[in-house]
Amino acid sequence: xxxxxxxxxxxxxxxxxxxxxxxxxxxxxxxxTTLVVTLxxxxxxxxxxxxxxxxxxxxxxxxxxxxxxxxxxxxxxVSRVTRLRGVVSAAALAESEQSANLSVRSNDIVDPTRITDxxxxxxxxxxxxxxxxxxxxxxxxxxxAGHVARGDKVVVLGQHAxxxxxxxRLERAPAVFIGTQAYTVIGVLGDLKREKSxxxxxxxxxxxxxxxxxxxxxxxxxxxGLGAAELIAKQAPAALSPGNEALLQVISPPSPTRARDAVxxxxxxxxxxxxxxxxxxxxxxxxxxxxxxxxERIAEIGLRRALGAARRHVAAQFLxxxxxxGLTGGIIGASVGIVVIVAVCAAKQWxxxxxxxxxxxxxxxxxVVGLLAGLYPALRAARMEPVDALR
Numbered sequence: 418x419x420x421x422x423x424x425x426x427x428x429x430x431x432x433x434x435x436x437x438x439x440x441x442x443x444x445x446x447x448x449x450t451t452l453v454v455t456l457x458x459x460x461x462x463x464x465x466x467x468x469x470x471x472x473x474x475x476x477x478x479x480x481x482x483x484x485x486x487x488x489x490x491x492x493x494x495v496s497r498v499t500r501l502r503g504v505v506s507a508a509a510l511a512e513s514e515q516s517a518n519l520s521v522r523s524n525d526i527v528d529p530t531r532i533t534d535x536x537x538x539x540x541x542x543x544x545x546x547x548x549x550x551x552x553x554x555x556x557x558x559x560x561x562a563g564h565v566a567r568g569d570k571v572v573v574l575g576q577h578a579x580x581x582x583x584x585x586r587l588e589r590a591p592a593v594f595i596g597t598q599a600y601t602v603i604g605v606l607g608d609l610k611r612e613k614s615x616x617x618x619x620x621x622x623x624x625x626x627x628x629x630x631x632x633x634x635x636x637x638x639x640x641x642g643l644g645a646a647e648l649i650a651k652q653a654p655a656a657l658s659p660g661n662e663a664l665l666q667v668i669s670p671p672s673p674t675r676a677r678d679a680v681x682x683x684x685x686x687x688x689x690x691x692x693x694x695x696x697x698x699x700x701x702x703x704x705x706x707x708x709x710x711x712x713e714r715i716a717e718i719g720l721r722r723a724l725g726a727a728r729r730h731v732a733a734q735f736l737x738x739x740x741x742x743g744l745t746g747g748i749i750g751a752s753v754g755i756v757v758i759v760a761v762c763a764a765k766q767w768x769x770x771x772x773x774x775x776x777x778x779x780x781x782x783x784x785v786v787g788l789l790a791g792l793y794p795a796l797r798a799a800r801m802e803p804v805d806a807l808r
Contacts, residue, residue: 424737437706438742444702445746445783446753453754453779460770461762476505477611478650480637480657481666489658489665490634492623495543497656498637503645508549508638511541511623511631519629521619522594523582535581538618539595541626549638550611557587557604560622564603568624572600575616576607595619598628612638646670703739703790708797710738715801722803732799736791743787744780751779 482490490509498507516539544561547554556579560571572593574584584591584602592599600621609616626632637657641649650669654662718731755771762769 428741434710441702441706442742442746442749444698444700445743445786446750448698448786449747449750449779449783450754450757452782453751453775454757456775457754457758457769457771458761460772461758461767475670476641476643476646477670478639478641478646478653479668480639480653481668482633482635482637482657483664483666485664488633489661490637492543492634494634494657495545495637498639498653499545501649501652501656503641503649505640505642506545506548507640508546509543509634510546510636510638511626511633512538512635513630515630516540516626519595519619521578521582523584523591535578537578537581538614539621539626539629539631540615540618541621541623541629541631543623546615546620546638547606549640550606550609550615551640552606552609552611555605555607556585557602559604559606565622565624569622570598570600570625571603571622572625573604573606573620574602575609575618575620576605577616578619579605581617593619595629600625611640700743700786700790703742703787704793708794710735710794718798718801719803719805722801728799731801732795735795735798736788739787739791739795740784741787743790744784746787747780747783750783751776754779 520534654665
């Protein structure tokens, strides 16, 4: 049989029952559509997360300084980190268990009828802390190198700490008492985008912090430009403590690419099974309808065999019919899936990510499903004897 004649016979068999053929194709359409939408939305969602990847997280590097018999990082060492290419700002912090819960009050009057003391965290920091935590001075100013050099008895309050102590204005130079020592409040730091726990802390210059066991740097906060965090995470320990960089612990942001891949993997794992189930249902539908078609056309098969058609010709005709059914479902399903992806992205104002290989492979997958589904009915038709079929 000439291939063109075989194709004509297969098309005639499909178009002879258009409603049945359409319903049979629908199963494959649903399966392919589900697969295309799943893979397309997964790729788009992963790309969207990378596009909206938290810039703060992606540019924040923290260097933890462990306890050591001798100080690993000095306050002045932070300036070496700021000279690294890609560093936007950096600041050192000193924290200890001793200063984590100190009694702080805003006046020196002891009133037994009400609670005037607040238990707050006291932290020593370098003057560059506001930029390092990406905050702003709500009131007043932050202490500078001059305050540190002179050992001025000044403090800066976190915004929440100032509220707890009842300090709202600084025109009259209010003071707070840490234990029995009075310190002038020169500023209130708020709107922290990083290290938000400092909003409830009392911030001291390093010289004053020594009185509360805050003489040794315990953390260094570094902000980098986009894309520089990974490199700075490798260079910062050597800049802070040459020769002892292996002792420092660096916390760097995760890779956006890994985040995207993880999202794609999770979405694919969740919905890929649904797509495969839909494909299996479509394949079963094609197999059932093709088998019914074979049983309805027994007389036709017997006549063809009696007129000289070989078994392979009969098998090829039914295989081609089922394959065309799957291919048609694959083409329609891929088209519908792409339209759905674009529609979802337009509704969410996302940028759609479409793999061109997906548009090519989806119809091919539908054809393979149709081919496999029609294998048994085609073999059954080919095994019919002409005499039995005509009888």
